[in-house]
Amino acid sequence: MKSYRKELWxxxxxxxxxxxxxxxxxxxxxxxxxxxxxxxxxxxxxxxSVFINDDESGLHHDYEVWLEKLAPxxxxxxxxxxxxxxxxxxxxxxxxxxxxVVVAVTAGQxxxxxWEQIFYGEFDGGRKKRVLVKIIGE
Numbered sequence: 001m002k003s004y005r006k007e008l009w010x011x012x013x014x015x016x017x018x019x020x021x022x023x024x025x026x027x028x029x030x031x032x033x034x035x036x037x038x039x040x041x042x043x044x045x046x047x048x049s050v051f052i053n054d055d056e057s058g059l060h061h062d063y064e065v066w067l068e069k070l071a072p073x074x075x076x077x078x079x080x081x082x083x084x085x086x087x088x089x090x091x092x093x094x095x096x097x098x099x100x101v102v103v104a105v106t107a108g109q110x111x112x113x114x115w116e117q118i119f120y121g122e123f124d125g126g127r128k129k130r131v132l133v134k135i136i137g138e
Contacts, residue, residue: 004032004135007044012125015073016093018060019120021050021131025103026110028133035108037137041118042100045129047090049097049121052112067093067123090124097121105137 006028008021025041041050053059071092072078079088101118104111110118120131 001037001136001138002032002034004028004034004133006031006133008120008131008133009128010048010120010122010131011128012122015123015125016064017122017125018063019122020055020117021120022055022110022117025118025133029105029108029110029135032135034105034135034137037105037135039103039105039110040100040132040134040136041103042132043094043120043129044132047087047094047122047124048129048131049094049099049123050101050131051097051119051121052101052103052116053119054115055117055119056115063097067096070096087124093123094121105135 008024010019025039029039043050071089073089076082076086081088081091103118
């Protein structure tokens with residue numbers, strides 16, 4: 001069995017963003033020379049997420065609205081976590097959207113369902129954060 005590891009780095013200037021990272025993950029798969037196995041992608045920060053869904057702007061807008069209803073940023077005083085930071089909502093949004101995804105690799109390709117893509121979700125931008133890509137297989 002072979003193993004491959006790479007960190008992808010992101011820095012979002014705004015507070016929140018959804019970034020399609022499928023091309024970067026596909027590049028990692030090509031570099032790994034693994035044709036059968038699994039890819040794990042996980043956010044290495046507690047206010048960011050990795051998830052799979054459709055790359056459609058209306059859906060991304062709907063996520064933004066829905067997440068803000070579930071865990072509104074303001075007023076920050078509503079959260080006990082907000083001592084010196086104002087990012088308690090980002091921790092909750094990450095919990096909802098998830099930490100990682102696992103995708104099967106078949107014949108050297110990500111084995112997706114229709115419309116599936118991998119996304120990095122940023123909920124407390126303004127600094128560099130990383131996503132781990134770990135690929136194992138043959």
